[in-house]
Amino acid sequence: MSDRKISQAVISRLPRYLRYLGDLKDEGVERISSHDLSLRMHVTASQIRQDFNHFGGFGQQGYGYNVGYLYDEIAKIIGLDHKHTLIIVGAGNLGQALANYMNFERRGFIILGIFDRNPALIGKKVRDMEIEDISKAPDFVKAHGIEIAVLTLPKAGATEIVGKLVDSGIKGIWNFAHVDLDLPDVIIVENVHLSESLMKLSYKLSRGADSEI
């Protein structure tokens, strides 16, 4: 596999490939050409081949890709061939919703703890976990070697707890807080700014469908 740097755009498309390949597997399709895949996904066959070439091409012969093999290889590249441990920091509506979302577990993302600073929430059960005091999160990360923190708490205080989690060895932040985290480069941050997504929708509604290029 190539060690070249892969562009953000290619990385962003990998989960979508996986989703379509999963659907094909469910339908019992064993082989698919880049042409047929391109028709399904509304992208060009040449983009598919270019994207796959970053990872060695997955050996398309004249008769197309092996769906099961391609699915497994992309899952491996995404890192879904091993488990990831998570904690949820912020047990409000969104934090609890994510904790209850079974699909993440099926993908190997295992939630081991959920934390909040609100005394009214601490001790309450979400799924089979008790919500713990946020001050215990850094030690929990250290003790269990937690890889990912899901940040679902208000902007105020987010930066402070993140600093402590980083000191405790957290490797990635899935950030739902409305704040840009300024962290060392080795820490991976993936932002989901829901309000900003809704505002983009609002912008396009206000300006009409042809407002984007």
Add this chain to the structure above:
Amino acid sequence: MSDRKISQAVISRLPRYLRYLGDLKDEGVERISSHDLSLRMHVTASQIRQDFNHFGGFGQQGYGYNVGYLYDEIAKIIGLDHKHTLIIVGAGNLGQALANYMNFERRGFIILGIFDRNPALIGKKVRDMEIEDISKAPDFVKAHGIEIAVLTLPKAGATEIVGKLVDSGIKGIWNFAHVDLDLPDVIIVENVHLSESLMKLSYKLSRGADSEI
């Protein structure tokens, strides 16, 4: 204001400008130069000026932008100067979490109904709304002139209900379902694929921080 088409990248940055300008307002800052704003936002001053020029430039003089004016103008451009009506289609964990999230209302996004197909959920109260049968959603959209449907339901059945909502006059879809919606161009779709975001995080963790360019 220009009628030229604005690139997706510029549109994506508008909510972030608004967030920083809101913070500045909260801090009591009345004027800011593009240089100082660029330092805060970790973008170049020239990008800020270029972005703002798409909307007429907002009249920066030698002494910088008026923060309150700039905030209001960008809010107007995003369409936050008037209310938007929403329904939530899918009253599972995520749908209920979004229904309970007060910040959207403060921005003028008013949730008027919540629907599900699960008989165990129908009749249950979320905030002060009763969950209604999903089959009633299209008529509700028509009767109340609902602008946006928030799709928080499983992939299966998503396409079917969306088709009916479009026939009933829905204008925008905030799509959390794991499916690419194939809709007429006049319908605005904004996707939030949470699993794909988590997979991007996983990819970067697996490959190391320097895997992206």
